[in-house]
Amino acid sequence: MTDPTALKRTPFHAQHLAAGAKMVPFAGFEMPVTYPQGLLAEHHAVRSACGVFDVSHMGEFIVRGPQALDFIQYVTTNDAAKLAVGQAQYSAFLNERGTFEDDCLVYRFEDHYLLVVNASNKDKDFAHIGHHLRRFDATLTDISDDIALLAVQGPTAAALLQTLTPADLSTVAYYHFTVGPVAGVPGVTISRTGYTGEDGFELYFDAAHASAIWTALMGTGGMVPAGLGCRDTLRLEMGMALYGNDIDDTVNPYEAGLGWIVKLGKGDFVGRAALEAAKAAPLPHKLVGFTIGERGAIPRKGYPVFAGGAPSWHVCSGTMSPTLGVAIGTAYVPLTHTAPGSSIEVEIRGKRVAATVTKFPFYQRAK
Secondary structure (H helix, E strand, O other), rough: OOOOOOOOOOOHHHHHHOOOOEEEOOOOEEEEEEEEOHHHHHHHHHEEEEEEEEOOEEEEEEEOOOHHHHHHHHHOOHHHHOOOOOOOEEEEOOOOOOOOOOOOOEEEEHHHHEEEEOOOHHHHHHHHHHOOOOOOOEEEOOHHHHEEEEEEOOOHHHHHHHHHOOHHHHHHHOOEEEEEOOEEEEEEEOOOOOOOOOOEEEEEEHHHHHHHHHHHHHHOOEEEEHHHHHHHHHHOOOOOEEEEOEEOOOOOOOOOOOHHOOHHHHHOOOOOOHHHHHHOOOOOOEEEEEEEEEEOOOOOOOOOEEEEEEEEEEEEEEOOOOOOOOOEEEEEEOHOOOOEEEOOEEEEEEEEEEEEEOOOOOOOOOO
């Protein structure tokens, strides 16, 4: 009998082991957190050259039917009607309280939509949006187990990937995609998106071709495998939200600084009434970034945060920035302390340490 608690494996599991990856449990999967070169080397490789991340644990749903767009509009916050074929957008699923069930990506294809969701929320998300499906002439299909997903990220990503595909990557704008062959594998969705702040692409393809594409990417000689460890430090340097850390079902998009993905003018959607009420009232707090100058003081998730001497919240995300060489983090603080330069405190090992509110992103990549 199969153990129901056993960790799932992505199509690249053998490649990770062959590369000497340190494997850890993550969102129900056995995933690589680092490779022998270490987190710092992987992080710097993505900032200076090109790293490849296995993100096949993410969830993918296909939406089809005459009312596919109407369904997407109702269960997400952004305005999917503005998407052209070949375009993607960042959006979110909310509950009736107007707080996050998850953040997501919405892709528009010629005859369907693709929703990409966080691995830890996949089953919950499918049930949450599926609950509303009966109102629409549309179908919702979970294709997560059939899809392999690699993120090829870094300033040399486009040039290296171009050697493996006849598709003209120079014509694929940010948050747009094309479909074409990669390393001889047909039908790959090549999306100019990512979670690192660097230029790069995410490749969606049939899991049966995982080995061929991984081998081709590594064969370019300019790409290194990168694990979940540096994926987290890279996204935090950019101030990109992580569900379960910076956003969850206790905060709404306005509090999280994500009001730009809420389009109240598009019509009704799940959580709209709660967001209208939230927008009309003063925000109780807002997510900010902060830096700590004290040597050796590194903020970690859950550490207490104080504003004006009073308990405020806790550290949502925190690390020592490999690129900047300073400790960085995120936390919710009262509006009186959200301006860049404001002083707050973080309790680290029983000691309150001074921190300075900093505008997102912490890191700006060269244009």
